[in-house]
Amino acid sequence: MTELEVSRRERKKEETKERILRVSFELFRKHGVEATTVDQICEAADVAKGTFFNYFPHKEELFGYLGEVWVDEAERRVAEALEQGPPTWEQARETFIEFAGYYEEDRNLGKYMAQEWSRGRFDPADEVCRRWDELGKQVIVLLQSRGELRADVDPALIHRILGDVYHDTIVMWLESPEPPFPLQDELRRRLTLVVEGLGRKPKEGR
Amino acid sequence: MTELEVSRRERKKEETKERILRVSFELFRKHGVEATTVDQICEAADVAKGTFFNYFPHKEELFGYLGEVWVDEAERRVAEALEQGPPTWEQARETFIEFAGYYEEDRNLGKYMAQEWSRGRFDPADEVCRRWDELGKQVIVLLQSRGELRADVDPALIHRILGDVYHDTIVMWLESPEPPFPLQDELRRRLTLVVEGLGRKPKEGR
């Protein structure tokens, strides 16, 4: 059985990796991320500490895997939305607002993720970050070319500004006392407000 | 000499605290913040590790003192600006843009401070944060009451959005390769763009 199918070695590797990931997120959900130590994870996954770091060079690397799953989904949904034809601003906005639902589903983990993002721990050169970034930029360019946003402003700038507000709103929501305000409504409100300066006239004078 | 003037004890305490602060920032400037260990600081300040933590419960606490000096200055400059009469949006903007000069003066330290801010390490309940926050909000309210910003939007929301863009621009500048783009010009550009959605009409149609 030299190359037929996956070798036992490969299988074991996959199993170990899966196991580490599984118990990690179990512990993270139960006790929080900061409160979970690598030692605990290793204990629960029944591997030596060194083994953990063979698979994941840093504790935070674990989240790369979550991110991958997440951005896959995001790309799928955007592509799906685009099949319906070129989007209006409102449609694009709603699509991105829906992604924020992730944070509502798992607030604890979301909190950590948002922090990690804030502190620049997600390497911008990292594939997940690149893809998520690209996704936003694509949509902005498309909206510009459809006259939904003014075309005389650098799309990267628009993207960055909208991204700021998006991110900050989520952080604010994560920090707000229970019960938190409706995240998606607030996102809609803020994004709309800002985008009025980026090519959409306010619907009412001041 | 029971209560006449400060006791030797008090003097020594002050001296020690000052010495720790001084050598800390020396080392931070020379080698960077992350690269400077508490042990090194203690060595240079000639105190035991425990003593350091008597004065500063966390390594990061050192920055509270920088922040205080900084926000004092900021308050002074805003008050001074307000003496000239109620500000236009442009004047207010310029005042705040000038504060960003701090980051240009000491990029290394600025980098760390911005990171710390991003990662929410600055306790919002902390006095420095509260004061800096208050400063921004005051100016927004004033601008609104002068008709410089639309009054039908929650000032806290405007404040937050402008704060996002302000902060993010600084972070982007800190991360940009040398030589960095002109920070203050970029701030002016972005803040203006965003504020157009908050009550100022664009000067040109799209």
Added chain:
DNA sequence: CATCAATCATGACCGTAGTCATCTTTATTC
């Protein structure tokens, strides 16, 4: 099956932030 090379697992070890019981210095009281 025996041998060998590559790969993977292991836990002792390191550096760093932060804690704590203990000892030292200072101010007070007689």
Added chain:
DNA sequence: GAATAAAGATGACTACGGTCATGATTGATG
């Protein structure tokens, strides 16, 4: 000035993330 109490200084110690030389497993080869 000796005794005492309070405040402060100290460094050994812990917890945690991360490294690395070494040993065990696996797959390939004759």
